[in-house]
Amino acid sequence: MTTEHGKIAKLSVDDISVPGTEVSVYQALYQRRMAWHFKDEEVPESALERMLEVAVWAPNHRLTEPWRFFVVSRAIPLRQTLGDQAYEVSMERRGDPKRAENTRRSILDAPVLIYVYCVPGANEEATQENYASVSCASHNISLAGVAEGLAVTWETGGATRHPNLNKTLGAEEGWTLVTMLSVGFPAESPAAFRTPVNNFLHWHK
Numbered sequence: 001m002t003t004e005h006g007k008i009a010k011l012s013v014d015d016i017s018v019p020g021t022e023v024s025v026y027q028a029l030y031q032r033r034m035a036w037h038f039k040d041e042e043v044p045e046s047a048l049e050r051m052l053e054v055a056v057w058a059p060n061h062r063l064t065e066p067w068r069f070f071v072v073s074r075a076i077p078l079r080q081t082l083g084d085q086a087y088e089v090s091m092e093r094r095g096d097p098k099r100a101e102n103t104r105r106s107i108l109d110a111p112v113l114i115y116v117y118c119v120p121g122a123n124e125e126a127t128q129e130n131y132a133s134v135s136c137a138s139h140n141i142s143l144a145g146v147a148e149g150l151a152v153t154w155e156t157g158g159a160t161r162h163p164n165l166n167k168t169l170g171a172e173e174g175w176t177l178v179t180m181l182s183v184g185f186p187a188e189s190p191a192a193f194r195t196p197v198n199n200f201l202h203w204h205k
């Protein structure tokens with residue numbers, strides 16, 4: 001939103017009407033799961049809007065706001081192009097038409113796709129910080145998804161590696177894709193395991 005002077009109007013946190021949810025922060029953190037099969041059910045646009053709105057409240061050093069989002073609805077010609085590109089990369093990498101077709105189908109069938117990009121910073125350090133911030137923003141989307149009953153699945157593999165992807169979506173050449181998120185009501189409840197944190201922890205007391 002721009003003001004009459006052409007400046008982007010900033011939101012204060014005091015302007016936000018926080019969506020109500022029964023899900024606690026800890027529930028969202030533990031119960032968030034990625035899914036690879038989705039119900040054939042529309043994702044309400046209002047839910048998507050809430051998830052995207054919360055994305056930009058991720059921490060970002062020097063308030064660079066380095067995220068850029070491209071939401072792609074299902075059954076539009078752009079999906080076909082993205083599916084064809086994913087097929088092409090898979091064939092180039094693995095040469096297996098069946099596998100490549102599965103990749104194409106996953107792009108065509110996901111109820112909603114969100115491509116999350118990071119803009120470069122003024123130097124390498126700032127670019128690295130930007131990438132970290134965009135990861136946080138993507139995770140905000142995933143966590144808000146729990147409150148909406150939606151699974152949000154990250155993909156950084158071949159389906160996101162076509163050399164023309166930025167052009168296809170309308171992203172600038174220098175932007176880096178951080179993740180492609182498939183969003184939908186999950187048709188599965190994948191089991192989840194983690195190694196307890198004590199195995200990775202050095203606590204200097």
Ligand SMILES: Cc1cc2nc3c(=O)[nH]c(=O)nc-3n(C[C@H](O)[C@H](O)[C@H](O)COP(=O)(O)O)c2cc1C
Pocket residue numbers: 032033034035153154155156157158179192193
């Ligand atoms: C940076 C990142 C990239 C990922 N890329 C892929 C991917 O390309 N393909 C895939 O199947 N899952 C991908 N995942 C999802 C992980 O496989 C998933 O987090 C893991 O299976 C654990 O599932 P959970 O997060 O639901 O516990 C990615 C996750 C992250 C954080």
